[in-house]
Amino acid sequence: MRAIKEELGDNEDDEDDLVALERKMQKAGMPPNVWKHAHRELRRLKKMQPQQPGYNSSRVYLDLLADLPWQKASEEIEMDLRAAQKRLDSDHYGLVKVKQRIIEYLAVRKLKPDARGPVLCFVGPPGVGKTSLASSIAAALGRKFIRISLGGVKDEADIRGHRRTYVGSMPGRLIDGLKVKLHFINFDNCT
Known part of the structure; x- marks a missing residue:
C-alpha cells in the first residue's frame, strides 16, 4: 500500500501534515513528561496508515495536546482583602454571610497560597447571584473569569472527557474550556 501511494504521490500530504503537527507540538511548550508521552504517540502515528481505525483518534488527541495553553498563566498579583471586600460590597447588596465566607477563604489563601484546601461551591436556584459572585471574586x-455551564450534563464523561479507546471520544467540557476560552490560567492557584 505504501509503495503504491509513493508512486502515486499521495503520501506527501500526510507527511507534511504530521510534520506541521510536530512543529505545533514543539511550539506548545509542553512539560517534559507530557512531551515524552506526546512524542511517543506521534512516532506511533507516523507508522500508521490514515485508513487505520485508531489514526484519526490519535491525530485529534495530539492536536488537542498542542492546542492547550501549557505555558500561559495569569500574572500573580498581591491579594488585597480590603479591595476584595470593597468589590464584593459594590457588586452585591446583602449576602453578608456569603461575602464573609468568601473573604475568610481568600484570607486563608493569602496566608498559605500553596494549600490544597476546599473549593468554593455556590449552590442555589437560578438568578440568586452565584455566577456574579464568582465574577466579582475573579x-x-x-x-480572568470564564463560565463553563454544566447544565444538562448526564454523564461524568461529558465533564472529564471520554477515554481515547471510545469510538466517539471527545474531550470534556473543562478541557474544551481550557482549549477554546482559557488562555491564562495557573493551575497551582486556581480559585
Whole structure:
C-alpha cells in the first residue's frame, strides 16, 4: 500500500501534515513528561496508515495536546482583602454571610497560597447571584473569569472527557474550556 501511494504521490500530504503537527507540538511548550508521552504517540502515528481505525483518534488527541495553553498563566498579583471586600460590597447588596465566607477563604489563601484546601461551591436556584459572585471574586483577584455551564450534563464523561479507546471520544467540557476560552490560567492557584 505504501509503495503504491509513493508512486502515486499521495503520501506527501500526510507527511507534511504530521510534520506541521510536530512543529505545533514543539511550539506548545509542553512539560517534559507530557512531551515524552506526546512524542511517543506521534512516532506511533507516523507508522500508521490514515485508513487505520485508531489514526484519526490519535491525530485529534495530539492536536488537542498542542492546542492547550501549557505555558500561559495569569500574572500573580498581591491579594488585597480590603479591595476584595470593597468589590464584593459594590457588586452585591446583602449576602453578608456569603461575602464573609468568601473573604475568610481568600484570607486563608493569602496566608498559605500553596494549600490544597476546599473549593468554593455556590449552590442555589437560578438568578440568586452565584455566577456574579464568582465574577466579582475573579475581578478582585485580577483573574480572568470564564463560565463553563454544566447544565444538562448526564454523564461524568461529558465533564472529564471520554477515554481515547471510545469510538466517539471527545474531550470534556473543562478541557474544551481550557482549549477554546482559557488562555491564562495557573493551575497551582486556581480559585
